[in-house]
Amino acid sequence: MKPARISGSMRTLFILTFCLLLSVVPLAAQENTCVQCHGSLPGRYGEPVLLWKTSVHAGNGVYCHECHGGDPKDMTNAMNPSRGFKGVPKQTAIPETCGRCHVGVLKDFMGSAHGKKLGNGGPTCVTCHGNHAIKKASLDLINEKTCTKCHPYERARLMKQAMQATEGRITSLDNRIQTLKLQGKASEGMEQGLFNARNRFHTLFHDVMVEKVRSESTAIDKELETIGAQIDAIEQAEKKRKIAGSVAIAGALLAALFFRLLGKTYDN
Numbered sequence: 001m002k003p004a005r006i007s008g009s010m011r012t013l014f015i016l017t018f019c020l021l022l023s024v025v026p027l028a029a030q031e032n033t034c035v036q037c038h039g040s041l042p043g044r045y046g047e048p049v050l051l052w053k054t055s056v057h058a059g060n061g062v063y064c065h066e067c068h069g070g071d072p073k074d075m076t077n078a079m080n081p082s083r084g085f086k087g088v089p090k091q092t093a094i095p096e097t098c099g100r101c102h103v104g105v106l107k108d109f110m111g112s113a114h115g116k117k118l119g120n121g122g123p124t125c126v127t128c129h130g131n132h133a134i135k136k137a138s139l140d141l142i143n144e145k146t147c148t149k150c151h152p153y154e155r156a157r158l159m160k161q162a163m164q165a166t167e168g169r170i171t172s173l174d175n176r177i178q179t180l181k182l183q184g185k186a187s188e189g190m191e192q193g194l195f196n197a198r199n200r201f202h203t204l205f206h207d208v209m210v211e212k213v214r215s216e217s218t219a220i221d222k223e224l225e226t227i228g229a230q231i232d233a234i235e236q237a238e239k240k241r242k243i244a245g246s247v248a249i250a251g252a253l254l255a256a257l258f259f260r261l262l263g264k265t266y267d268n
C-alpha cells in the first residue's frame with residue numbers, strides 16, 4: 001500500500017494554520033520564560049501570571065523580571081541569583097523596587113509620614129496598589145477599607161474631599177477642550193496648561209499631608225479657573241457667531257418671502 005500523501009491544498013492549510021498560531025501568540029510572551037513556566041504552575045506560583053495579565057504593567061511591557069530580577073530568556077537559569085534573581089521582595093525593599101521606575105513617587109513617599117514608618121507599621125506601595133494586578137491610579141484607592149487598617153479615616157477623608165473637587169474640575173475642563181478641539185477651536189496653550197495642572201495634581205497624594213493637599217489643590221483650582229475663563233470666552237464667541245448666523249438666515253428668508261409677495265402683487 002502507498003503511504004497516504006498530503007495533498008497540496010492540505011499542506012497549504014497546515015502552513016496557514018501554523019502562521020496563524022504564531023501571529024496569535026504574542027512574540028514577547030513566547031520568549032519570556034517567566035510568564036511561560038509560571039503560567040503553567042498551579043496555586044500561588046501560577047496566580048501572579050493571571051493577575052499580572054490584567055495590569056497596567058503588562059499593557060506597558062513591564063514583565064516579572066523588572067520587579068523580581070532573573071533572566072527571562074533562559075529557561076534553565078531564569079531564577080539563578082547569578083542572573084540577578086532576587087526572589088520575593090521583602091516589605092522594606094518594595095518601595096525601591098517600584099521606585100526604580102516611579103522615581104518622583106518614591107521620593108515623595110520616602111519623605112512622608114508613611115515612608116518614615118517603613119518596616120515599622122507604615123504601608124508600602126503594595127498596601128494601596130496591590131502587587132500583580134496594578135491598575136491605573138485613581139482616588140478610589142483612598143477608601144475606608146484600606147485606610148482604616150492602621151488609623152482613623154478622618155485625615156484620609158479630608159484629603160479625598162479636597163482632591164475630588166479638583167479632579168472633577170479637571171475632567172469637566174478636559175471634556176470642554178475636547179469638544180472645542182473637534183470644532184478646530186482649542187488652543188495648544190489651553191491643552192498644555194491643563195496637562196501641567198493635571199500632572200501637578202497627581203503628584204499631591206504620596207506626601208499624605210492634609211494641609212499641603214488643601215493649599216496645593218486651591219492653587220491648582222486657580223490655574224483651572226484661568227483655563228475655564230479662556231474656554232468660556234471661546235464658547236461665548238461661538239454662540240454669538242451661531243446667533244448671528246441664524247439672524248442672517250432668517251433675514252434672507254424674510255427678504256425672499258417679501259420679494260415673492262411683491263412679485264405676486266405685480267402679477268395681479
Ligand code: HEC
Nearest residue numbers: 033034037045064065068069070071072075078079087088
Ligand atoms: C521552568 C519553570 C520556571 C521558570 C522559567 C521561572 N520560574 Fe519562578 N518558580 C518556578 C517554581 C517551580 C517556583 C516554586 C519553587 C521555587 O521557589 O523554586 C518558582 C518560584 C518563583 C518565585 C517565588 C520565590 C519564593 O521565594 O517564593 C518568584 C518570585 C519567581 N519564581 C519569579 C520568576 C521570574 C521573575 C522568572 C523569570 C526571570 C521565573 N520565575 C522563571 C518555576 C519557574
Ligand code: HEC
Nearest residue numbers: 035038044045048049052057062063064067088089126131
Ligand atoms: C510591578 C512589580 C511586579 C511584577 C511586574 C511582578 N511581581 Fe511578583 N511580586 C511583586 C511583589 C512586590 C511581591 C510581594 C508581594 C507582597 O509582599 O505583598 C510579589 C510576589 C510574587 C510571588 C510570591 C507569591 C506568594 O504568594 O508567595 C510570586 C510567585 C511572583 N510574585 C511571581 C511573579 C511572576 C511570575 C510575575 C510575572 C507574571 C510577577 N511576579 C510580576 C511584584 C511584582
Ligand code: HEC
Nearest residue numbers: 056060062066067097098100101125126129134135136137
Ligand atoms: C520597570 C519599570 C517599572 C517598575 C519596576 C514598576 N513600574 Fe509601575 N509603571 C511602569 C510603567 C511603564 C507604567 C505605565 C506608564 C505610566 O502610567 O507611567 C506604570 C504604571 C503604574 C501605575 C499606574 C500609573 C497611572 O498613571 O495611573 C501604578 C499605580 C504603578 N505603575 C505602580 C507600581 C508599583 C506599586 C510598582 C512596584 C510594585 C511598580 N509600579 C513597578 C513601570 C514600572
Ligand code: HEC
Nearest residue numbers: 095098102105106109123124125128137138139141202205
Ligand atoms: C497610602 C496609599 C498609597 C501608598 C502607600 C502608595 N500609593 Fe501610589 N497612589 C495612591 C493614590 C490614592 C493615588 C492616586 C492619586 C490621584 O489620583 O491623583 C496614587 C497614585 C500613584 C501613581 C500614579 C500617579 C503618578 O504620580 O504618576 C503611581 C505611579 C503610584 N501611585 C505609585 C506608587 C508607588 C511606586 C508607591 C510606593 C513608593 C506608592 N504609589 C505608594 C495611594 C498610595
Ligand code: HEC
Nearest residue numbers: 113117121122123141142146147149150151155156208209
Ligand atoms: C499599613 C498601615 C497604614 C495604612 C494602610 C495607611 N496608613 Fe496612613 N499612616 C500610617 C502611619 C504609621 C502613619 C504615621 C502615624 C500617624 O500619623 O498616624 C500614617 C499617617 C497618615 C497621615 C498623616 C500624615 C501627617 O504627616 O500627618 C495621613 C494623612 C494618612 N496616613 C493617610 C492615609 C491614607 C489616605 C491611607 C489610605 C489610602 C492610609 N493612610 C493608609 C499607616 C498607614
